[in-house]
Amino acid sequence: MTRRNAMLALGGIFLLGLGLRVLALFGEPPHHPDEFFQYLEPGWQRLGGAGVETWEWRDGLRSWVLPGYHGAWMALFARLGVRDGVTFVTLLRAHWALLSLTLIWAGWRGGALLARRRLTAKVAPARSEEANGTTAPAGWQGGLLAALLCAAFPLLVRFSVHTLSELPSILCMVWALVLTGELAEPEVRARRAKALSTGALLGFGVCLRIQHAPVALLSVLWLLWARRFRGLALVAAGAALPAAVFGIVDMLTWGKPFVSFIAYVKFNFVEEGAALFGSMPRWWYAQTFFSRLPLGLPLLGILCVLGIRAGWPFFAAALVLALTLSTQAHKEERFAMLVWPLMLIPAAGYAGACLVRRVSLSRPPGTGSETIAPPRRHRVWLAHSATAAFAVLVLADGALHCRGNDFPDLSPGRFAAQAWAGRQPGITGLLYDEPLYFGGYLWFGRPFPQLQFEPSLLGNPLFSHVVVPRGSQAMYAAERQGFAQVFAAEDFVVLLRQAR
Amino acid sequence: MAVAWLFGLASFVAADGHFEAALPRQRAQPTGIHNFSLWELGPTVRASSYLSGWNEQHHPLFLVDGRQWPGVVEKWASAQGDRHPWVEILWQKPHDLERVVLRHAGWRETPAFTARRYAIRCLTATGQDAVVTIAANEAAVAAHELPCRQARGIRLEFERNDDDIVRLFEVETWGR
Numbered sequence: 216m217t218r219r220n221a222m223l224a225l226g227g228i229f230l231l232g233l234g235l236r237v238l239a240l241f242g243e244p245p246h247h248p249d250e251f252f253q254y255l256e257p258g259w260q261r262l263g264g265a266g267v268e269t270w271e272w273r274d275g276l277r278s279w280v281l282p283g284y285h286g287a288w289m290a291l292f293a294r295l296g297v298r299d300g301v302t303f304v305t306l307l308r309a310h311w312a313l314l315s316l317t318l319i320w321a322g323w324r325g326g327a328l329l330a331r332r333r334l335t336a337k338v339a340p341a342r343s344e345e346a347n348g349t350t351a352p353a354g355w356q357g358g359l360l361a362a363l364l365c366a367a368f369p370l371l372v373r374f375s376v377h378t379l380s381e382l383p384s385i386l387c388m389v390w391a392l393v394l395t396g397e398l399a400e401p402e403v404r405a406r407r408a409k410a411l412s413t414g415a416l417l418g419f420g421v422c423l424r425i426q427h428a429p430v431a432l433l434s435v436l437w438l439l440w441a442r443r444f445r446g447l448a449l450v451a452a453g454a455a456l457p458a459a460v461f462g463i464v465d466m467l468t469w470g471k472p473f474v475s476f477i478a479y480v481k482f483n484f485v486e487e488g489a490a491l492f493g494s495m496p497r498w499w500y501a502q503t504f505f506s507r508l509p510l511g512l513p514l515l516g517i518l519c520v521l522g523i524r525a526g527w528p529f530f531a532a533a534l535v536l537a538l539t540l541s542t543q544a545h546k547e548e549r550f551a552m553l554v555w556p557l558m559l560i561p562a563a564g565y566a567g568a569c570l571v572r573r574v575s576l577s578r579p580p581g582t583g584s585e586t587i588a589p590p591r592r593h594r595v596w597l598a599h600s601a602t603a604a605f606a607v608l609v610l611a612d613g614a615l616h617c618r619g620n621d622f623p624d625l626s627p628g629r630f631a632a633q634a635w636a637g638r639q640p641g642i643t644g645l646l647y648d649e650p651l652y653f654g655g656y657l658w659f660g661r662p663f664p665q666l667q668f669e670p671s672l673l674g675n676p677l678f679s680h681v682v683v684p685r686g687s688q689a690m691y692a693a694e695r696q697g698f699a700q701v702f703a704a705e706d707f708v709v710l711l712r713q714a715r
Numbered sequence: 716m717a718v719a720w721l722f723g724l725a726s727f728v729a730a731d732g733h734f735e736a737a738l739p740r741q742r743a744q745p746t747g748i749h750n751f752s753l754w755e756l757g758p759t760v761r762a763s764s765y766l767s768g769w770n771e772q773h774h775p776l777f778l779v780d781g782r783q784w785p786g787v788v789e790k791w792a793s794a795q796g797d798r799h800p801w802v803e804i805l806w807q808k809p810h811d812l813e814r815v816v817l818r819h820a821g822w823r824e825t826p827a828f829t830a831r832r833y834a835i836r837c838l839t840a841t842g843q844d845a846v847v848t849i850a851a852n853e854a855a856v857a858a859h860e861l862p863c864r865q866a867r868g869i870r871l872e873f874e875r876n877d878d879d880i881v882r883l884f885e886v887e888t889w890g891r
Contacts, residue, residue, distance in 0.1 A: 260767070262727065264734030265774075268767045273795065283727060290730070291723030643738055643754070644776070650769045662736035664774035666788065675789055677754060677780045 221351035224359055225323055232319050232366030236312040239376045240305065245625040247549060248651050250378045253277060255304065256655040258286025262293065265662035267655045276482055278461055278475045279468045281380055281423065300660025301634045308376040315375035317386055319366045322560055325393040325529070326361025328400070329564025330354030332525035334571055357567020360606060364559040367610050369617035370507060374552050380423045385553045387420030388430045389560070392529060395434040395450075399441035410446040414453020421454075422461045425480060426550055429539050430557070433532040489545035499546045500537050504554070511612040514605065515562045522565025533557035547621050559609070566602050573598035624652045628705025629682065635702050636680045636709050637661050644677035648689055653682075673698070681710040734762040734775050740807060748813070750887040752804045754779045759868075761803040764794035766880060775802060778886045787824060790884040793873070800881045803838070804888065805868035812837055812863040813890040815847075817871075820882035821855035828882045829855055832874040837863035866890075 245251070252269045257279070260266025271277050288310065289303055297303060331354035352358065365371060374382060394413040398406060417431045438447040462472035469475055482488040504512055519530040533554045540551050574595050629652055636645055637659040646668045647653055659665060664677060668689045672678055673696040681698055683689040685708045694700075698710035740757030752758050754776065762775035773792035782789055793800035815835050820828030831852050837845040845863045861869075869888060873881045 258727065261732045262730050264732055264762070264764075265736070266767055267769055267772070268794075269769070273768070283724070286727040287720055287724035289723070290726035291719055294723070294726065641739060662734065663738075664772055664776055666772050667770055669786070671786055672789075675777075675780055675782055675785070677776055 216351040216355060217349060218351050221355045221359065225319075225362055228323075228359065228362045228366045229316060229319055231363075232316055232372075235367055235372045236315065236375050239372050240309055240312055243373050243376050244620075244627045245622075245630065245654070246374070246377045246620045247379060247547070247622055248625070251304075251655045251658065254281050254378050254380065255285055255307065255657050257282040258289055259300075259303075259655070259657040261286055262289055263656075263662060265656045267650065274478065275469050275475055276478045278422070278465060280461055280464050281383070283464065285378065298660070300637060300654070300657045303660075304378075304654070304658060307378055311378060311382055312376045314386065315371075315382060316366075318371065318375075318389060318556060319362045321386075321389045321393050322361035322363075322365030322556065322563070323358040325358075325389070325396065325560040326563045326567055327352055327354035327358030328393065328396045329361075329522065329526045329529070329561055330357025330567035330571065332396075333522060333565065333568035354564070354567060354571070356570045356602070357564040360567050360602065361560045361563035363606055364563050364609060365556055368555060368559060369610070369613040370552065371555055373617060374549070377549075379549060381549050381552055384420045384424035384427050385556065387416040387423070388427050388553055389556045391416035391420060391434055392430060392437075392532060392557070393560075395437050396528065398443055398446045398450075399437055406446060407449060410449035411453035414450035415456050416453075417450065418454035418457030422457050422476070425476070426540060427536065427553055429535040430532040430553065433528045433535065437528040483543075487544060489543065492545050494544040495546040497541050500541050500551050500554075503548055503551070504537075507616050508609070508612050509616065511609040514608065515558050518562035518565045518605075519558055522561055522568065525568070526561025526564055529557050529561040549621070562605075566605050570598050570602045622652070624649065626652070626705060626707070628707040630654055630658060631704035632682045632702065632707040632709050633659055635704065636682055639680065639711075641679060643679045644675070645680050645682065646672055646678050646693075647682045648684060648687065668693075670696075676712075679712050682707055683710070684708075732764065734760075734765060736760055736776060738776065738779070744808075746891070748889060748891050750781070750816075750889055751806055751810050752779050752886055752888045753781050755781075757807050759805040761805070762791065762793075763799065763801045764797040766792040766794055773882070778802065778883060779804065780885075782885070785823060785884055790820065790823075790882055792883075793875075793881040795880060797880070798875070800873045800875065801870060802883070802886070803868055803870045804886055805838070806866075806888075809840070809865040809867055810888070811890045812861055812866040812869070812888055814888075815859045815861050815869060816885075816887040816889065817857045817859070817883060818885035818887075819852070819855050819857060820884065822884055824882070826853075826855065827876075828879070829853070830873050830881050830883065831876055834872045835859055835861055836870040836872070837861055837866045838868040838870055839863065839866055 252267055253271065256266045257272055285307055288307060292303055292306055334354060391413050394409050398409055398413065417434055421428050421431050435447065461476065465475050466472045519526060523530060537551060537554050633653050636642060642661060642663060644663045645665045647665060648668050650667050666672060668681065668683060670692050673693060681693045685706050690708060693710045697713050699713050700708050701711045702709035737759040738754050738757050741755035744756060758779055760775045760779060765775050766773040771788060773788065773790055775791045777789045778791045780789065819830055832850055834846055834848045845861055847859050847861050875881060
């Protein structure tokens with residue numbers, strides 16, 4: 216394949232990824248309360264004064280880096296005239312969806328890299344051919360396949376629009392591992408810049424999600440294995456920058472460098488405080504992975520094992536991450552989302568390498584041309600079909616089992632009802648059934664009080680609206696106090712006070 | 716894009732996190748002596764901060780809700796980290812202020828929560844603001860004479876009781 220055709224195919228995959236993310240932007244329900252209360256609401260509260268402060272923020276367990284990053288965008292949007300809370304959230308979700316497209320590029324480079332690592336010199340195109348720009352990069356088959364999986368794997372598409380710390384960390388860690396692999400290659404251009412970038416990405420990835428640290432260890436191990444000691448030193452230097460950023464931000468906001476990081480580690484790992492939010496069995500992640508990809512996961516696992524010689528750092532990172540997370544009592548699916556690209560990329564790399572090998576073995580010896588003898592065309596066709604079948608199986612299996620998340624109570628109806636109430640000109644206060652499952656003050660878009668429903672609060676004239684489940688005791692209590700239904704979304708109703 | 720984001724970051728860092736909300740006016744102003752901070756007359760409430768946990772939204776607008784029998788959540792409380800709590804209530808048009816009534820925490824909770832040291836400043840367009848300073852308040856419902864013509868609003872500045880937060884149920888401003 217020519218480089219131009221490979222780039223066209225990659226462009227098509229980008230467009231597919233973009234289209235799917237646009238669908239996710241408008242169809243994906245909230246995944247976790249944290250995406251509002253930990254990473255958006257603090258920034259919103261700083262800008263407008265109204266917000267919900269969770270215990271993590273009261274006790275200083277969170278860094279201001281990510282909420283500050285979101286807050287800067289909010290301040291900019293506000294200057295540009297955005298006033299509606301839902302618009303703020305949609306813009307931020309779109310921003311992350313766009314950034315998540317970089318995962319496709321990482322998949323392309325990672326898949327090609329791993330396919331190339333498996334190929335012998337005979338099979339791979341000559342470097343000179345590649346360098347003159349006419350031929351697609353060696354291992355392009357693995358690259359395109361990995362890019363396709365990263366673009367369209369349903370869980371990754373769904374996850375790409377959530378304002379959680381996992382997503383930026385996933386992007387950083389996958390990119391860091393791909394760049395590490397490129398650093399370990401014998402011929403690398405711009406090694407210093409690549410090593411510093413790798414370090415910066417690892418640093419940001421770990422600072423954003425300490426749980427992803429095992430992936431950083433694999434990156435280090437890979438460089439040691441490849442005897443890239445100077446590169447490793449540069450990686451360490453690069454990692455110092457994000458560490459310094461997080462330390463300085465903590466000093467400016469909490470009074471001491473790294474104090475939120477230390478408090479977070481102490482609470483979650485030393486005191487195992489996260490277990491307060493639920494304990495799951497050790498095999499919970501394995502069960503969850505199988506439930507998400509019952510047919511495709513064994514196939515992914517087999518391909519990763521078969522391609523272990525080239526793709527071990529990715530597959531080992533996935534395994535070590537899953538095992539490390541399994542040792543923690545409290546488990547959530549989002550914690551382990553990084554496992555998916557770490558398995559998809561090496562599996563695609565191996566499948567791409569197999570395809571190259573099958574096609575090249577089918578060529579008449581010594582020709583090096585695209586001409587394939589008729590009896591062997593069948594084998595080539597089979598190889599292409601098997602590769603396509605692998606991609607279709609993984610994507611279709613993923614699509615069939617991608618619904619639901621850890622918080623089924625995060626109903627789109629609740630959010631729609633709250634947003635509708637927030638847009639009413641006469642609103643002065645809102646009572647709702649469960650604060651945890653709403654979108655906070657940012658989604659509400661108004662600075663008026665929001666409180667959990669209590670019958671006694673119906674007597675406070677500030678509370679003009681109530682959002683509760685249809686047919687609930689709260690709904691009947693509100694109706695008895697003179698409220699009447701004015702809006703409904705799924706199982707939720709908005710009631711308006713008829714007379715003060 | 717990066718420059719635009721940096722501009723946003725500068726605005727974000729410059730924000731001090733104070734609260735502000737303007738209530739829509741529900742009815743016309745009475746002509747006689749009345750409490751012109753009442754919520755239905757459309758005051759604007761500003762506050763340095765408020766205690767804002769999920770189930771403990773001690774929202775500043777509770778200061779003007781006019782409730783006679785509020786629950787303990789229906790009061791303003793400053794945030795834990797707020798060293799210099801303040802509240803402002805601004806009116807849609809100037810009024811001749813006569814007195815300010817504060818319903819402190821002791822009105823519905825333990826007297827120990829009642830704010831002891833605070834100042835009430837009358838805000839006017841001329842900047843010639845009348846001030847009353849209270850150094851040792853014990854009253855759960857404290858009435859303070861503060862004659863002030865053409866007042867735009869009032870500002871309350873508190874000194875915390877030791878390191879405790881400030882709690883206040885209601886602010887009433889009487890005059891015409």
